[in-house]
Amino acid sequence: MDRVWDHDPYTVTVREVFEEMAQQRRIAYTTVMSTMDNLHTKGWLERELEGRAYRYWAVLTREQHTARLMREALDGGGRSELVLNYFIEQIGPEESEDLRSALRKLARRSNRAKKR
Amino acid sequence: MAVGLVLYTGAVLMLGPAVLRALTRSGMSPRWGVAAWLAAMASVVSAWVVISVFVVIDEVAHWSRGHSMLDSCLDMLFQLLIGQSGQAPPLMHTIAAASVLAVTVVAVSRLVASFLRLRANACRHAHDVRLVGQLMEGNVVIVDADVCAAYCVAGRPSTVVVTRAATARLTERELAAVLAHEQAHVRGHHLEVSMVVGAAARAFPRCALMRDGAAEVTRLLEMCADEVAAKRWGRRTLLTGLLTLTAAAPVAALGAADAAVLSRAQRLALPPTSAFQARLQAALAAITIIAVPSPVATLVLAGSGLFVCG
Numbered sequence: 386m387d388r389v390w391d392h393d394p395y396t397v398t399v400r401e402v403f404e405e406m407a408q409q410r411r412i413a414y415t416t417v418m419s420t421m422d423n424l425h426t427k428g429w430l431e432r433e434l435e436g437r438a439y440r441y442w443a444v445l446t447r448e449q450h451t452a453r454l455m456r457e458a459l460d461g462g463g464r465s466e467l468v469l470n471y472f473i474e475q476i477g478p479e480e481s482e483d484l485r486s487a488l489r490k491l492a493r494r495s496n497r498a499k500k501r
Numbered sequence: 502m503a504v505g506l507v508l509y510t511g512a513v514l515m516l517g518p519a520v521l522r523a524l525t526r527s528g529m530s531p532r533w534g535v536a537a538w539l540a541a542m543a544s545v546v547s548a549w550v551v552i553s554v555f556v557v558i559d560e561v562a563h564w565s566r567g568h569s570m571l572d573s574c575l576d577m578l579f580q581l582l583i584g585q586s587g588q589a590p591p592l593m594h595t596i597a598a599a600s601v602l603a604v605t606v607v608a609v610s611r612l613v614a615s616f617l618r619l620r621a622n623a624c625r626h627a628h629d630v631r632l633v634g635q636l637m638e639g640n641v642v643i644v645d646a647d648v649c650a651a652y653c654v655a656g657r658p659s660t661v662v663v664t665r666a667a668t669a670r671l672t673e674r675e676l677a678a679v680l681a682h683e684q685a686h687v688r689g690h691h692l693e694v695s696m697v698v699g700a701a702a703r704a705f706p707r708c709a710l711m712r713d714g715a716a717e718v719t720r721l722l723e724m725c726a727d728e729v730a731a732k733r734w735g736r737r738t739l740l741t742g743l744l745t746l747t748a749a750a751p752v753a754a755l756g757a758a759d760a761a762v763l764s765r766a767q768r769l770a771l772p773p774t775s776a777f778q779a780r781l782q783a784a785l786a787a788i789t790i791i792a793v794p795s796p797v798a799t800l801v802l803a804g805s806g807l808f809v810c811g
Binding site for chain 2: 447450455457458459
């Protein structure tokens with residue numbers, strides 16, 4: 386996907402991607418082809434037939450996908466067992482304000498304890 | 502035997518959540534806390550499976566002679582309902598046994614389906630995040646997002662995700678501590694455990710033991726990971742990292758932190774005394790040790806009983 390997103394103009398063929406990647410490492414044309422086909426099946430790429438090969442382009446930008454993924458991972462609404470977050474999902478904004486102030490107090494206490 | 506097991510199951514289902522919550526509230530000895538909750542939950546599920554298997558076998562064993570335990574229960578029920586002595590029709594015995602089996606099969610398959618769905622979602626998320634972000638060493642992916650967050654997700658392989666906003670806010674040591682915390686989750690298979698209890702909570706939403714168990718186990722797993730990270734990077738570093746992430750998150754996204762964060766922060770800031778911890782550990786260990794083998798022991802006893810009497 387990096388190749389597709391970074392490519393200018395924004396549509397690519399398998400051969401173009403392959404040639405770019407082959408410059409940096411050993412990779413088979415068929416690998417590139419099947420990966421792009423896969424991404425198309427999963428909905429990340431759209432394609433249209435151009436002559437005998439497909440021309441691909443990204444359905445969503447990197448930012449759009451990122452936003453979607455962050456929403457999926459971090460949004461409280463309904464428990465998310467998807468991830469183990471560094472802070473855990475659950476309460477509303479009023480409570481989180483209480484929490485913040487409690488944490489600030491705690492930080493001050495901890496600082497004082499350290500200084501003693 | 503089966504009656505004893507039914508009573509045991511009932512006791513755990515009704516008393517378990519309250520007792521376990523009280524013991525694990527402080528979050529000390531989180532490993533034992535997790536073990537106790539998991540043992541209680543697993544023993545209830547396996548007890549139910551054992552009971553239904555026993556009922557079915559008993560029914561089949563007494564097929565021609567017609568007086569299995571289930572038959573006696575049904576007769577009693579019949580008497581209560583109809584008010585005259587007599588036996589419940591044989592067809593009802595069959596239906597009853599079949600229903601018990603059906604309920605078990607449905608319950609177990611719901612549990613498994615729930616787990617598989619959660620795992621599929623997680624794997625897809627892990628795969629997508631790798632496409633979108635920058636892969637670093639140690640299966641860490643940096644994602645270009647404005648929200649300040651760090652999390653881990655199960656997948657092939659399990660992945661730790663941190664946002665660029667988070668890397669900007671945290672100091673180098675804090676970031677290392679937070680990443681160590683997430684890596685501890687991955688290495689300790691906490692993700693899988695979390696998915697299992699999460700599946701149980703979704704499959705049996707009205708069961709307090711499963712619901713509370715899922716919430717408490719995930720909270721305790723966070724403490725376990727905290728311990729690992731704090732050992733390497735120090736409690737203070739981890740605490741300030743946690744506070745930074747919590748403070749930096751916008752209120753809506755934070756609608757996430759709960760008392761768990763506070764108790765974690767407290768635990769990091771003011772470590773517990775060892776005497777209290779030892780007593781707590783002993784209590785949790787006792788629960789685990791009793792809960793785990795109970796269904797199996799009963800099955801063994803019942804099996805030997807069947808052989809002797811059958």
